[in-house]
Each structure stands twice: as C-alpha cells, then as structure tokens.
Amino acid sequence: MYRVIAATMLLAAPAGAETIVIHAGRVVTDAALPARGPSSIVVTDGRIVSIGAADMAxxxxxxxxxxSTKTVMPGLIDAHVHLTQDSGLPWYATLRPKFSEPYAAATGLKNALITARAGFTTVRDAGGPILASLAMRDAVAEGSFPGPRILVAGTPLSISGGHADAVVGLAPELAEAINAAGQNPGVCDSPEACAVDVRKIAAKGVDVIKFMAxxxxxxxxxxxxxxxxxxxxxxxxxxxxxxxxxxxMAHAHGARGxxxxxxxxxxxxxxxxxxxxKDAKLMKARGTYMVATLMAFEGLKLHIGKGFYTPNVEAKALETLKIVGRGLSIAxxxxxxxxxxxxxxxxxHGRNAEELNLMVTEGGMTPKAALIAATMGGARLLGVDKVTGTLEPGKFADLIAIDGDPQTDPKAVLSVSYVMTQGRTIPMK
Structure with missing residues (x-):
C-alpha cells in the first residue's frame, strides 16, 4: 500500500451534520457509464449518502x-500542476526578494481557488518549494482556504545540471555559493545520495516523489x-x-529516458x-500511467519568438512543438x-480543463476516454479512487455542474458553474 495522502486529510470532512440536497438535470455518476436523467444527490458531512429520484422528499x-438545468458530474482531477508558481514570469524573476517560501505558499492558495473554480476538485502539485507546498496543502485540507484536495511532491530530484538544478543558468560564482550553502536541495549524483534525498523529502510529509528522468x-x-x-x-x-x-513520478521527455x-x-x-x-508496450505491461500535459505546449506558444525564453529554451520548445500529442496518441x-x-x-492557472479537448484533437482519444482519464484515471493514479473519481454513496461529494454532455463534447467542461469539493461549496466569485 502506498501512503499517498495523510489519513487525517483523506478523511477530513466539514464539521457539523449539514445535509445538502442537489437537484440535477442530468448526472454523470461515472464517466465510463451512461448518464442518468433528473436526479437528487444527498450529501451529509461532505459525503454522498444517496443518488435518487428528482422528486424525492x-x-x-x-x-x-x-x-436542475445542469449536468452534474464528478470533479475533474489534474495530476500535474504547479500551484506555487505563476505563468508569464521570466526565469530570472524568481531571484527577486519577494519570491520566498511564504510568498510561494500565498501564491499556491490563490491558484488553488482558481483551479477549483475551473472544475478541479483534486490536484497533484508536481513540484515546488517544499515548506510552501505542505503549508498550502494543509491549509486547504483543514478548510482554512477554499480549494481542491491537494497532493504534493515538494522538492523534485535532479542530476547536477539537470532540469531541477536551481543553479543552471546562473553566474558560476553565484551557483557555487548556493551549492556551498546547501540551498540547492534535491540534486544528487549517485544511487546512494539519491536514496538519502528520497528519505529526507519523504520525512517532511510529501505525498509522492518526483524525479527528472x-x-x-x-x-x-x-x-x-x-x-x-x-x-x-x-x-x-x-x-x-x-x-x-x-x-x-518521472518527468520524462526522451524515449530512452x-x-x-x-x-x-x-x-x-x-x-x-x-x-x-517500445515505451508504450513496456508501460502497458507494467501498468505505468501516462500524464501527457498537452496544455504545456499551449503555454509555450504564448512566449515563443518574443525574447521571453533563453536561446536554449527556445530551441527545445520549437522542437517539441513539432510533435504535440504524438506520445499520448501512441500510449x-x-x-x-x-x-x-x-x-x-x-x-x-484556470485553463486546465482545456486539456480534455487537446487529448481528443491532438492525442487521438475519444471524448469519453478523455473524461475517464480526467476523473477515475487520475483518482486511481493518485490512490484516492476509494473516496473520489465517481459519484456514489460513501464517497466524498467532489462534484461540478456544467452545461452540455461531457461524454461526447470535451469542451463541455469549460462551462463550470458550480463546484463542491469534499462537501464544501467553492465560492465562484
């Protein structure tokens, strides 16, 4: 068994004995099953008690x-976000004094709400300042701030000079000083050193270990x-x-990596x-999950050719943009x-749900398969499928209301008007 999330957070529910009855025009209880017609969902103490007739007492x-005019469905799950960071910042911006761990935690809480409003009731934060990430996760879990269920990776592991080596691109003197001061965590260059780093990161209470393969x-x-x-x-x-x-979880682009x-x-x-x-056949045999992050390419397109990226980054970005979705299509x-x-x-942040349409148009998936990946697929990978991913009695009330049919139209999830996570209603304004 994997310790994916602390038991106290997994079982957290709103205080009191409040019962909520949601009258839905249509209900997708499970992305793999046909939708139900008009129904009523009864929620008590954050969990679904029953799903019955629309005219129930x-x-x-x-x-x-x-x-009653909406489609109610399981909340979406994003297995790869970075809540403690914002887009649109050049690489050198985070060298400014305000970009401290406390500032990162505040940024994370802001983006947690934005992400929940976009229809995501569970996310996995795939790397960020570890203390900020843990503080953000715990503050949302205890109900102090609105947001989705959050699992965190904290410090990602990297080789020296690799993707998470924080001193890459800095002046040699500055890089040497940072390394000498022990302020470049997660960089390891031997099996023994990497094993020690995993134990140290795990001891802080993260939910998953990430490394840059x-x-x-x-x-x-x-x-x-x-x-x-x-x-x-x-x-x-x-x-x-x-x-x-x-x-x-492994950040991995190249086939042999x-x-x-x-x-x-x-x-x-x-x-x-x-x-x-070759990779796909091996992943199928091993049960390994694919998390394609096609929206990242949309992010690259925002800044390509504008002097935003360094020459090295620009060159790599241009190469990857030539094959968007190919890996997912093969998988x-x-x-x-x-x-x-x-x-x-x-x-x-907040554009996450656009990923479903890209999974269809660029990754060759059907709308239904993309929806399954966005709900139970993520729940199974994150190890929370016993409590979320579908709407059924005993599970947490992680649900959203949208217009249209998400099983046939991947863009339907862009019309989110109501969000409930673990029985807590997310403020939409």
Whole structure:
C-alpha cells in the first residue's frame, strides 16, 4: 500500500451534520457509464449518502441546491500542476526578494481557488518549494482556504545540471555559493545520495516523489531532453520511494529516458513527449500511467519568438512543438493507463480543463476516454479512487455542474458553474 495522502486529510470532512440536497438535470455518476436523467444527490458531512429520484422528499433542515438545468458530474482531477508558481514570469524573476517560501505558499492558495473554480476538485502539485507546498496543502485540507484536495511532491530530484538544478543558468560564482550553502536541495549524483534525498523529502510529509528522468524544456541547460539519471540512480529513487510508502513520478521527455524510468518501476511518466511504441508496450505491461500535459505546449506558444525564453529554451520548445500529442496518441493506441495532467503554471492557472479537448484533437482519444482519464484515471493514479473519481454513496461529494454532455463534447467542461469539493461549496466569485 502506498501512503499517498495523510489519513487525517483523506478523511477530513466539514464539521457539523449539514445535509445538502442537489437537484440535477442530468448526472454523470461515472464517466465510463451512461448518464442518468433528473436526479437528487444527498450529501451529509461532505459525503454522498444517496443518488435518487428528482422528486424525492427533501430531509427536514436540508439545504437545497438547484442545478436542475445542469449536468452534474464528478470533479475533474489534474495530476500535474504547479500551484506555487505563476505563468508569464521570466526565469530570472524568481531571484527577486519577494519570491520566498511564504510568498510561494500565498501564491499556491490563490491558484488553488482558481483551479477549483475551473472544475478541479483534486490536484497533484508536481513540484515546488517544499515548506510552501505542505503549508498550502494543509491549509486547504483543514478548510482554512477554499480549494481542491491537494497532493504534493515538494522538492523534485535532479542530476547536477539537470532540469531541477536551481543553479543552471546562473553566474558560476553565484551557483557555487548556493551549492556551498546547501540551498540547492534535491540534486544528487549517485544511487546512494539519491536514496538519502528520497528519505529526507519523504520525512517532511510529501505525498509522492518526483524525479527528472530526462532533461526539460524550460531550463537553460543544453544537455538535451534524453536520459539524465542513470539506470541505477532511477532504480534507487523508485525503490526507496516505494519502500517508504510513496509513489514515484518521472518527468520524462526522451524515449530512452522514459524506458529507463519504466524499467525502474516508476508509477507515472509525466509529459512523455517522445514516447515510442517500445515505451508504450513496456508501460502497458507494467501498468505505468501516462500524464501527457498537452496544455504545456499551449503555454509555450504564448512566449515563443518574443525574447521571453533563453536561446536554449527556445530551441527545445520549437522542437517539441513539432510533435504535440504524438506520445499520448501512441500510449492510447497501446492501451496504456492515462490520467489527465496539464503542467499548470506553464500556462495561466484556470485553463486546465482545456486539456480534455487537446487529448481528443491532438492525442487521438475519444471524448469519453478523455473524461475517464480526467476523473477515475487520475483518482486511481493518485490512490484516492476509494473516496473520489465517481459519484456514489460513501464517497466524498467532489462534484461540478456544467452545461452540455461531457461524454461526447470535451469542451463541455469549460462551462463550470458550480463546484463542491469534499462537501464544501467553492465560492465562484
């Protein structure tokens, strides 16, 4: 069993014994099943008690929510966001004094609300300042701030000079000073060192371990998008993560880096840009998930050719834009497990739901398959499928109201008008 999220947060529910009855015009209880017609959903203490007839008797004292002209469905799940960061900032902006961990936590709380309003009731934060990430997660979980259920990775692991090496692109003297002061966490260059770093990160209370199996697009490094960590280092990271009850997620673009991460036992491949048939067959056999983050390419398009990126970043971005969706298309063809992820922060937070349409138009998925990936696919990957991902008695009331039919039209999820996460209504203004 993986310790995906602390038990106290997983079981958290609103205080009191409030009962809410939601009258829905149409209900998608499970993205894989046909929708129901007019129905009433009864929620008590944050959990679904029943889903019955539209004209059912309302319990005494219950609060009624009229969504009788809407389609009610499970809340969306984004397996790859960066809430503590904002898009549109050049790489050097975060060197300014205000970009501290407290500031990152405040940014995260702001973006958590934006993301919830977009229809996402669960997200996995795929890397950020660890103390800020944990504070953000816990503040939302206890109800102090509105937002989705949040799982966090905290500090991602990187080789020296790799995608999460914070000193790449800095002046040598500054880089040396930062490293000497021990202010560049997560950089490891041997199986033993990486195993130690995993244990240290896990001890802080994160929900998943992330590592950079290959190079990245948005760092200023010039060592490419193929395999970075050695096979032995990846094996040490994944084995140690699993040993302390956590799943491991691998940022991976290049095909052979993807292959190495899957061979090491990683639970999900993030991005998978150059994924090939060999990778897909291996992922299918191992049960590895694909999280394609196609919205990240939309983020790249916002700044390409405008002097925003360094030459190294610009060159890598232009190459990846030539094959948007190819990796997802191959993964889908071979029946690989798929969960929706977006890389929010590369593009402005709140546009996450646009990923579903891209999964269809660029990734070759059907609207129904994309919706499954955006609900139960993500729930299974994140290990929260016992409490969310579908609407059924006993599960948390993680639900949204939209116009239209999301099982046939992937753009229907862009019309979110109501959001409830763990029985808490999200303020939409």
């Amino acid at each position: 309302v319990p005494a004292g219950a609060r009624v929510v009229d969504l 290959t190079g990245g697009v948005l760092d200023d490094g010039a060592i490419g998008l193929e395999q970075h960590f050695s096979d032995a280092e990846m094996k040490a990271i994944v084995t140690t993560a699993h040993g302390v009850g956590l799943k491991a 993807i292959e190495a991460a899957v061979e090491a036992g990683v639970d999900s491949i993030e991005h998978g840009t150059y994924l090939d048939e 889908n063809k071979y029946g690989v497990n798929i969960a929706l992820g977006t890389d929010a922060a590369v593009f402005p």
